[in-house]
Amino acid sequence: MPELVAVSGLVLIFAIAMWRNINMGAVALVAAFVLGTTYFGQKSGDIADGFPGGLLITLLGVTFLFGIARANGTVDQIVSGAVGAVRGRAALIPWVFFLLAAIITGSGALSAATNAILVPVGLAFAQRYRISPLLMGLSIINGTNAGGFSPIAVYYSIVNGVLDSINVTVDAGQLFLWTFVANVVINAAAFMILGGPGLLRRGRADDDLDTETEKGSWTAPKIITIVLMVGVLVGGLGFKLDVGFLALAAAVILSVLYPRDSKEGLSHIGWNVILLIGGIVTYISMLENAGVIDSLANRVADIGTPLVAALLMLLVAGVVSAFASTNAMFVVLVPLAAPLLTSGPLAPLGFVIALCIAASAVDSSPFSTGGALVVANTEEKLRDKTFKGMMTWGMSMIAVAPVLSWLVYVVL
Template sequence: MSLQLLSALGLVLVFAVAMARPVSIGVIALIAAFVVGTVFAGETADEIATGFPGGLFVTLVGVTYLFAIAKANGCVDWMVQSAVRVVRGRPAAIPWAFFALAAILTSIGAVSPATVAVLFPIAMSLAAVYGIRPLLMGLLTNLGATAGSFSPLGIFGIIVNGVMDGNDMGSNPALLYATTFVGSLVAAVVTFFLYGGRGLLRRGSPEQDGGSPAEGTGGGTATVTALDPVTLNAERITTLIGFVVLVIGALLFGVDIGFLAVAVAGAVAVLFPAHAKGAIEHVSWGVVLLVGGLVTYVELLERIGTIDWLGSGVANVGSPLIAALLICLIGAVVSAFASTTGMLSALIPLAVPLIATGHIEALGLMIALSLSSSLVDVSPFSTNGALALANAPEKERDRVYRGLLTFGLAMIVIAPLVSWLAFVVPGWV
């Protein structure tokens, strides 16, 4: 048995054990990385540890720590009240407002994880006020970030168009953006109605309902009442200034959002230590372990050539149409657990031989691959999904995890198949 096949089977085993036993999948993945890496791949423990996502670790810790401080000192309550006034008590409009905001930010060049990291805490707070399912808020915000990421200024759009131009495929940035945006929007519409949208459309605002029962996060009922008015003080103003620094630095100047969030949180904690004292306890350490362990194993698979082995095998399939579908499926599977950016960069060149046959249109395959690799970003093992999970209310976190996992697994199958049928098989683009 080859090392690549063995390591791929190891990934399957990781999920099987984690589903059969109540053990963190991150722990199982770290064990698998150690066993496969040292026993079969000849790597040292230090080499295996290089695959741990240090940047993601800092991002998850920094962002959740900062917002824990903001929640403790009342800043989040003030932002929620301000947002409630802006949406004018329309619960059904709130998830779409975050879809639109995320799409706008990524369309003008903001990186998707940085965008959702800024938006999720406020979105989840509003979800609690209006009795909206946290899962719905997380999914629509994520899909909005995906919708804008393939613009000519978006990070995914730059990658796809650049690789296509480099391989003389004839890019069409406007059509790529339009089709991927519409694809994400369609997914968001379906998601909205599957996860409680009908109930939101039938409801008025909490103020209009007079604090009457509204649809809860778990599908039952929850009394939604107005928050006690929160006014600005020196600590909350300082925290708000920190948020502005975070948004401008991360979204406009490309400063690493994790380290910037740690710096902002540290500054607020030094200036106002009372509310920051217990905030570190609310960092989502379980999420950090879950994602960090799995990504460490996937990075091992990339180093030992398993990902390239899978992609090359697919490219050699006899039927170009079937090969195109399999490439989209690989993009979806791996992107659900690792870097979408990396998958787009790696798989697009593998499509060159298929396109050279003349049976596959370049742009159609690129659109299908783009949607397949990005619509799965809601997986709890990807950066965006992990951030949604980290910011979900603690009592709802297991429910949100299962929902994100179910949705992500469904997208692994649905996104490649539908996008392949729409953009590859007809050959119209």
């Protein structure tokens, strides 16, 4: 049974990597090659095509650029200059970034672009204010999802386009409202679990975080870095250009101008994260090419009881989206849900809301672009802890988000 083989392979990947403490991505690449060629009859070149080159460029470019920005003091300057906006109240910072992410994504930016731009700066704030990098990263990712289903957002455009193809219409305002509320609730839970009460008790930042005497002057390297970072922002959000290539171009320009900073910036590139994410995504891509994902979804859709079929489909959305493209899940699962939406007893709006939440809440997985960026931009000494935290949170969302959204929006 292909589905059983696929799941067993994934379990084996996790088991070997944890047992011997080796990079999970390397194990996944080998598993993709072995299973793909021997069991699923695929060519090695086709398997290699599943390696996410776009994600690699994004992680490479963003971590390289912000590594240089850290080396020349630009990140510290940005953090210092923004202290006045929150008046030193650390508890407000995660929510400020949540709202920024929601506004930017809700205005039409790609979620990957929003995360690539905000995560490095947000993690710098977290380090400065002694905030959990996990909390800060989740706040940005949850904010991105909160804005992701506005009537002009990319996620909504994809979902609405697929719904149109099966002649189903849902209220855009209601979809945006309830997905936004759900992400506020998710982020509030993260805030309470991951140190938020302590930040509230702390109040204003300690005196040793007063930055007026620490931030220094705006030197030429810092000014040029800011100009290039703004260029990445404008190009990615305003002109829909690839943020990874833009960030890499900016990093190369800075490297030519200031080679010394470039050497330190190279040390911040998250090569281990790139291998980790690339390997897992390649394995999932191999399964998609083999038709395993479609087969699993079709089996779920054929279940006779609509409520049970809906729950299982939401769980499938959560599992696969945690390791692969959320956009792709909407394209694949919405048509497969057509029988439930067009002729079943389920309310289309409620099911679509639940599907959007189930597929996007797991973007906090370290195998998604946002989660990978959080891990890659966390300071080295906290990186392993943050990865494990993102893994725990993301995997819990695979079960929690589908079940709760099913109860609230489908059953009730």
